[in-house]
Amino acid sequence: MQSHTLKVDSVQLSFDDRKILQDVALRCSIGEIVGLLGRNGSGKSSLLKIIFGSLKPSYRYVSIDDVYIYNGYSNGSIAYLPQHNYLPHGIRISSLARMLVDAIFWDEFTTQPVYQKHHHKTAGELSGGELRMLETLMVVYNRADFILLDEPFTHISPVQTEFFKPIIKACAKRKGIIVTDHQYYNVLDVADRLIVLENGSTKPVNGVDDLVTYRYLSGIK
Amino acid sequence: MKRTAILTFQYYRILLVYNIAFTIVWIAFALYGFGELNLIILLWAKISGFISAAVLQGYSAKESYFYFRNAGYRMRRIVLQAFLTDIINFVFAYLLISLIIYAIAHIKS
Numbered sequence: 437m438q439s440h441t442l443k444v445d446s447v448q449l450s451f452d453d454r455k456i457l458q459d460v461a462l463r464c465s466i467g468e469i470v471g472l473l474g475r476n477g478s479g480k481s482s483l484l485k486i487i488f489g490s491l492k493p494s495y496r497y498v499s500i501d502d503v504y505i506y507n508g509y510s511n512g513s514i515a516y517l518p519q520h521n522y523l524p525h526g527i528r529i530s531s532l533a534r535m536l537v538d539a540i541f542w543d544e545f546t547t548q549p550v551y552q553k554h555h556h557k558t559a560g561e562l563s564g565g566e567l568r569m570l571e572t573l574m575v576v577y578n579r580a581d582f583i584l585l586d587e588p589f590t591h592i593s594p595v596q597t598e599f600f601k602p603i604i605k606a607c608a609k610r611k612g613i614i615v616t617d618h619q620y621y622n623v624l625d626v627a628d629r630l631i632v633l634e635n636g637s638t639k640p641v642n643g644v645d646d647l648v649t650y651r652y653l654s655g656i657k
Numbered sequence: 658m659k660r661t662a663i664l665t666f667q668y669y670r671i672l673l674v675y676n677i678a679f680t681i682v683w684i685a686f687a688l689y690g691f692g693e694l695n696l697i698i699l700l701w702a703k704i705s706g707f708i709s710a711a712v713l714q715g716y717s718a719k720e721s722y723f724y725f726r727n728a729g730y731r732m733r734r735i736v737l738q739a740f741l742t743d744i745i746n747f748v749f750a751y752l753l754i755s756l757i758i759y760a761i762a763h764i765k766s
Contacts, residue, residue, distance in 0.1 A: 509727065509730075509731075510730070516723065516726070516727065518720065518723050521720065522721060522722075522723035522724050523724055524671050524721035524724055525671075526671055527671070531667070532667075535663060535664060535667075535728045536728055574727075580729075
């Protein structure tokens with residue numbers, strides 16, 4: 437397995453003169469899960485979209501193995517799970533999955549109960565939770581080297597959350613994963629390393645106490 | 658190549674109903690405005706129909722763009738390829754209909 441490193445640096449993003457991101461330094465290697473935490477409006481989703489390439493900031497430096505990449509998605513190196521549903525309606529799930537899922541994961545993917553149950557249906561025929569599970573699986577099993585997960589645990593039940601954690605951890609052996617979610621305890625469970633976004637800057641987290649220091653948590657129970 | 662063709666077809670399929678509906682609307686406008694139909698007017702209606710459908714889809718279901726991006730493709734490329742597919746389909750349909758009309762006229766005479 438080849439080792440690659442994704443680096444993000446010098447991101448500058450502002451909306452209406454309000455600086456959202458200004459001092460971001462983030463690194464993720466294959467085999468690693470980085471947890472990205474931050475309060476509402478801190479710029480977590482914007483940062484993931486900037487890395488993916490779907491949001492253009494005033495300035496950004498994103499590289500893989502020190503080679504600058506203009507668009508994370510255009511050469512298939514980065515996949516992104518957005519907060520909203522993204523699968524187009526009117527096309528069968530099996531046809532959509534074949535375009536996203538890596539061939540080496542195909543057998544494993546097709547054994548997932550949610551896929552076996554719904555592969556012949558279209559996105560419009562599924563409930564919100566079922567669709568979210570399939571969308572998350574299709575991104576986690578994507579052929580990209582780096583996976584960005586924006587709130588993968590938010591729209592699914594606790595049982596399904598527990599189901600996803602080992603899958604994410606297993607896929608991280610072959611991929612680098614950056615995950616963000618407001619259910620921080622789930623992020624703590626899967627992440628090897630944590631980063632907090634505060635006042636537009638990334639801060640490394642060395643212990644849960646730092647989450648209080650950076651005002652992400654009001655206290656530790 | 659096969660992946661590109663499948664993704665283009667999937668996007669084309671998403672647009673299909675709106676594409677046909679808008680094209681019919683533009684043909685009706687042209688017929689009302691000019692009082693006749695010819696190849697140039699039909700081609701203009703076809704192009705306008707596709708653009709209208711693509712704009713509506715981009716406005717109402719832009720989130721599905723992430724599907725194509727996660728497949729490793731830029732939307733600009735997918736839309737352009739679907740547009741070319743649409744024009745080729747139009748030319749084939751036009752030739753086929755013209756041939757049928759010519760054949761019927763020939764048989765009658």
